[in-house]
Amino acid sequence: MIKEKIERRNSGQALVITALVISLLIISTFYYVYDVMRARQESSQLSLEEYVLMVKLGSVHTVISSLTNVTNGGNTQLLVENLEAWSSKLKNECSYGYCLLNAYPRNTSPYSSGFHISWGQNGFGISSCYVRFNLTIYGRDVEASLEYSVNVTTSITIQGFYSQGTGTEKHVEILCKVFNEGSPALAENFNVYYQNGSIWIQTQSYSLTDYGNGTYHITFNANILTVPVNVSVGVYDARQIYVQANTTCTEA
Template sequence: MKKLKKNLGGKSSGQLLIVAALSIAVLISSTTIYVYEVSRETNSIKNNSISDFVLAVKQSTRNAMISSLVNASNGGERTVLTDNLNSFSQALRSLYQFGTCQLNFTVLNDVGYDSGMRFSWNDSGLGISSAYADFTLKIYGVTSNTVVNYAVNVTTTLTVNGFYTIVENEEKLVNLTCKIYNEGEPALAKNMTVFYENLGSWVPVNSSNNLSITDYHNGTYNISFTVNTSSSSVQVSVHAYDSRSVLVQTNTTCNEA
């Protein structure tokens, strides 16, 4: 079976890199503004303000990882995750509202992860695009220190299974069930594109194939279309963008029901 894949190497477009740069700049600016507002709270609620600050940092690191995963899944460098997290960590060092801030991180390089990224796009009907990192946030104050350890996992998963039946003119009616997950929970897709293999080439499915997509609004999608191939099975490839614009894809084989 001929695989249909996107390049995950260094041939990222300038547009993607610009988007990533803008995303991290907006992210850092937003966090700085938020921290400034929090710093205006009175001393009587300082502890609550520190808690809010920690929550803001956690959310910002998640946003940075989502932005990085979007970039890498669309062809950017895997190292964009480390670059973005380094930029964010450096920005935090200049914030002194509660003391000296230090954010250390370690991206995962194990169990299929490289530079904190994992792309498992194969022929099993299961596609995974993921980013993972461990963080330690240290806030050194005048009277006390705060240390928070946490991990961030951003994972988009796509499962595809299906079959076909013979209809008029010996055409094959393919039925697919596709499910999208974010961090293991059902999620919505922004866009889905389907291909089928014919004579060694991947052919996009469109209206000429009587394409029909049913959205059940719970992360489950039913896709049906007709093809005219001589093979006893139909190889399909589904490319999906989740609502965060993370790309995930997988291939599967459909046999006659």
């Protein structure tokens, strides 16, 4: 088991800007890879299976990019715009003849316009995007039709504990677990907050132990005047998707 202890100081604004830039790079980079593979197809003829796989990967990257933007403050309409751009690129540049990709963001509860984003008070937070696709390809020598779905989900669970220090000082410990599509995942960065009265304060310094398996131990000291002790943790995963959860700490 890997344990890495790091002292962190916050740079939240820079992280948000970075996340938005990275989300744009995700889809633009895939478009570049798509063009390279399409050029290869023209010279050595990709199989239909390889082409369909490429389309599916592009769909995944489009959903990831959209969820990254929305969880960092972007408009949910961006999903529709990105899906339309991806579908248009396939339609205009399909070497097999005709390629039609229809996308249907999920609107069944708890999803709305393809998104389910819930950053709750019970120690659980989720950022998810779900889209169903219908792909049709046909030309002189090939015809194919299939449906597939893409569900990109980042979630966290947190548990908080505190012990009383001198005066109003509290020593706070938080156990945070990060998941991608339900499996343990690594995080890129954290925003850590505590509540003082009616005000949420972002701690400027905390200690982080990374166990290397999606589990993190966060500790900090703060002068907290009120009880119970409420904390909030925001996480950027490796895809720069943001998710947040709040919880009430148990006195140790």
